[in-house]
Amino acid sequence: MSSGEDELIARYFRPLATDPGAFGLIDDAAIIKGSSDDLVVTTDAVVEGVHFLPGDPPQTIARKALRVNLSDLAAKGAAPAGFVLTLALRTADENWLKEFANALGEDAKLFACPLLGGDTVSTPGPLSISVTAFGHVPAGRMVRRSGAKAGDVVLVTGTIGDATLGLALLKHGSETGSPAAQNALIARYRVPEPRVRIAAAVREHAHAAMDVSDGLAGDLAKLCKASGVTAEIKLERVPLSPAARVGLAKKLATIEALISGGDDYEVLCTVPESSLAAFLSAAAAQRVEATAIGVIRSGDGPPVFISATGRPVTLKRSSYSHF
Amino acid sequence: MSSGEDELIARYFRPLATDPGAFGLIDDAAIIKGSSDDLVVTTDAVVEGVHFLPGDPPQTIARKALRVNLSDLAAKGAAPAGFVLTLALRTADENWLKEFANALGEDAKLFACPLLGGDTVSTPGPLSISVTAFGHVPAGRMVRRSGAKAGDVVLVTGTIGDATLGLALLKHGSETGSPAAQNALIARYRVPEPRVRIAAAVREHAHAAMDVSDGLAGDLAKLCKASGVTAEIKLERVPLSPAARVGLAKKLATIEALISGGDDYEVLCTVPESSLAAFLSAAAAQRVEATAIGVIRSGDGPPVFISATGRPVTLKRSSYSHF
Numbered sequence: 198m199s200s201g202e203d204e205l206i207a208r209y210f211r212p213l214a215t216d217p218g219a220f221g222l223i224d225d226a227a228i229i230k231g232s233s234d235d236l237v238v239t240t241d242a243v244v245e246g247v248h249f250l251p252g253d254p255p256q257t258i259a260r261k262a263l264r265v266n267l268s269d270l271a272a273k274g275a276a277p278a279g280f281v282l283t284l285a286l287r288t289a290d291e292n293w294l295k296e297f298a299n300a301l302g303e304d305a306k307l308f309a310c311p312l313l314g315g316d317t318v319s320t321p322g323p324l325s326i327s328v329t330a331f332g333h334v335p336a337g338r339m340v341r342r343s344g345a346k347a348g349d350v351v352l353v354t355g356t357i358g359d360a361t362l363g364l365a366l367l368k369h370g371s372e373t374g375s376p377a378a379q380n381a382l383i384a385r386y387r388v389p390e391p392r393v394r395i396a397a398a399v400r401e402h403a404h405a406a407m408d409v410s411d412g413l414a415g416d417l418a419k420l421c422k423a424s425g426v427t428a429e430i431k432l433e434r435v436p437l438s439p440a441a442r443v444g445l446a447k448k449l450a451t452i453e454a455l456i457s458g459g460d461d462y463e464v465l466c467t468v469p470e471s472s473l474a475a476f477l478s479a480a481a482a483q484r485v486e487a488t489a490i491g492v493i494r495s496g497d498g499p500p501v502f503i504s505a506t507g508r509p510v511t512l513k514r515s516s517y518s519h520f
Numbered sequence: 521m522s523s524g525e526d527e528l529i530a531r532y533f534r535p536l537a538t539d540p541g542a543f544g545l546i547d548d549a550a551i552i553k554g555s556s557d558d559l560v561v562t563t564d565a566v567v568e569g570v571h572f573l574p575g576d577p578p579q580t581i582a583r584k585a586l587r588v589n590l591s592d593l594a595a596k597g598a599a600p601a602g603f604v605l606t607l608a609l610r611t612a613d614e615n616w617l618k619e620f621a622n623a624l625g626e627d628a629k630l631f632a633c634p635l636l637g638g639d640t641v642s643t644p645g646p647l648s649i650s651v652t653a654f655g656h657v658p659a660g661r662m663v664r665r666s667g668a669k670a671g672d673v674v675l676v677t678g679t680i681g682d683a684t685l686g687l688a689l690l691k692h693g694s695e696t697g698s699p700a701a702q703n704a705l706i707a708r709y710r711v712p713e714p715r716v717r718i719a720a721a722v723r724e725h726a727h728a729a730m731d732v733s734d735g736l737a738g739d740l741a742k743l744c745k746a747s748g749v750t751a752e753i754k755l756e757r758v759p760l761s762p763a764a765r766v767g768l769a770k771k772l773a774t775i776e777a778l779i780s781g782g783d784d785y786e787v788l789c790t791v792p793e794s795s796l797a798a799f800l801s802a803a804a805a806q807r808v809e810a811t812a813i814g815v816i817r818s819g820d821g822p823p824v825f826i827s828a829t830g831r832p833v834t835l836k837r838s839s840y841s842h843f
Contacts, residue, residue: 201843202843203742205843220664223665223666223746224596224664224665224666224730224746225562225592225595225596225665225730225731226560226561226562226592226593226596226598226655226662227560227561227562228558228559228560228561228662229558229559229561230558230559230659231554231555231556231557231558231559231659232554233554234554235551235552235553235554236551236552236553236554236559237549237550237551238549238550238551238552238604238636238637238652238654239548239549239550239637240604240605240606240637240638240639240652241606241639242606242608242639242641242650244608244641244642244643244644244645246643246644247641247642247643247644248641269548269549270549272548273547273548273549275549281561281563281652282563283563283564283565283606283650285565285567285648285650286843288843289843313561314561314562314563315563316563316564316565316650318565318567318570318571319567319570319843320567320569320570320645320646320648321567321569321570321645321646322567322643322644322645322646322648323643323644323645325608325643325645325648327565327606327608327639327650329561329563329604329652331561332549336553336554339549339551341543341547342546342547342548343543343546343547407547407548408548419526423546423547520524520525520528520609520611520612520642
């Protein structure tokens with residue numbers, strides 16, 4: 198007398214529920230064991246046609262849904278503890294579900310973030326996936342957006358703008374750039390690389406941090422506003438991948454578009470000068486690239502981006518907004 | 521340089537974020553303070569056209585989205601601690617959002633379950649709301665589905681079948697029954713009454729519990745299966761509201777339909793005979809009606825429902841399934 202979704206959950210998702218607190222997904226709720234640590238809670242949804250494209254492979258959709266949340270945990274200095282999943286499906290296509298669940302399970306294992314529970318519902322609309330992820334930090338040690346101080350160095354992990362270019366390629370196609378470079382950009386749009394390994398260094402050294410998901414310029418503006426400061430960023434310091442440099446050279450996008458486009462899922466943080474060497478060394482030990490791109494200044498207003506010729510750059514929009 | 525959704529969140533949802541761990545919704549994540557208690561985590565989504573009807577008032581949609589999760593917490597014996605919200609909207613209609621947020625805030629206060637965080641995204645599809653709710657239980661004391669033992673009394677709170685009749689009235693209309701009775705049934709479909717006040721009694725006395733959301737018969741079958749037992753239920757003991765009795769008499773629905781329809785959001789639990797008086801007394805002290813409807817038997821297979829004439833009743837389907 199099991200209902201349809203119960204069988205689907207048992208078949209495809211129970212193997213991912215490796216934590217004892219998940220009770221094999223046969224109960225109504227999961228348990229996260231009490232601890233002296235604070236539990237960091239973050240929730241991010243991805244919607245077909247908004248965060249991924251219709252026809253994207255189930256594997257990349259699954260990975261993106263989890264990874265955008267892991268990116269938040271990393272930026273807050275938290276070690277992953279588990280996640281719950283709401284899956285709103287038009288139809289229960291078992292092949293699709295199998296590939297989705299397998300990829301999700303691989304990432305859950307890779308990032309030590311087991312599935313704790315969830316809800317599978319039907320929808321007449323687009324495929325939508327909402328994840329709530331949990332992480333641990335020592336009590337009182339979550340890294341806030343609001344701690345940046347004048348003089349702090351502004352750093353960002355990885356590279357910026359690849360996902361914006363990847364989405365442009367998927368939407369509009371292009372004959373420019375090598376196939377390998379194009380595929381690298383598309384891969385970055387579809388499957389972000391959450392900087393989980395840098396979480397401890399962020400917790401140890403950063404005054405403030407957040408993940409870059411809606412555009413570097415807009416997200417830095419949010420961090421500055423929450424901290425009551427502003428920032429001065431050198432545009433030529435913003436780290437770009439070789440593929441993104443090709444895209445810029447071929448005028449696929451402007452640098453302004455790259456720093457205001459979404460889906461980077463890199464960690465943006467501010468570190469006091471005195472801790473900079475220790476932070477960079479800790480990041481390098483974890484094989485995460487982190488680049489100093491500017492400095493926090495006292496004052497208010499959005500951060501100023503300075504071009505290679507020393508002029509402030511005007512941005513038409515600073516970030517992605519849903520409304 | 522705030523983006524649209526940030527302004528909407530600040531205007532309508534920040535007032536609900538009364539817990540210090542929510543950081544006024546200006547950070548990327550929330551904190552649930554460490555404690556020796558276990559944290560119970562449950563997630564349930566509601567989708568327009570599936571769990572509520574297009575055109576339902578924003579107030580009732582908000583209340584239902586939160587309450588279906590509070591119902592899970594109550595059934596697990598947990599005291600509410602907070603929730604996160606994912607809101608997928610076609611458009612940002614500020615009047616709608618204001619009414620939605622106000623009602624959500626009233627319920628958050630009523631049930632002592634503050635908003636901790638969330639994500640607001642655009643969708644080309646139906647309005648969808650996913651809530652993940654958190655509750656506290658003393659370590660190891662979450663009430664499982666799997667603890668029922670032969671001889672336990674099966675109890676259910678409140679009344680069964682009202683929401684099924686309410687949905688039928690909304691979908692097909694009817695001239696039967698008084699307007700007041702019809703409104704009562706519709707109200708039960710739109711706004712469940714989570715039995716939060718019975719959580720402590722469930723934790724103290726029940727061997728097994730779950731909330732009834734997909735139909736009494738099917739949900740009891742799940743509880744029995746998880747516990748490795750079966751059950752014998754007396755159909756005439758299943759508690760029905762006066763309005764549901766009118767609906768039955770007027771043949772709006774059969775009793776079989778009422779015990780296999782969804783959206784009851786009552787607590788189903790099994791209590792050993794020796795604790796029955798104490799459980800009923802604790803429930804009464806909290807002004808929650810609980811009715812003994814049958815008994816757990818050793819064996820397997822779905823529970824048997826016995827009619828007033830002593831015959832087992834055959835159910836065409838035992839519960840709502842999305843697929």
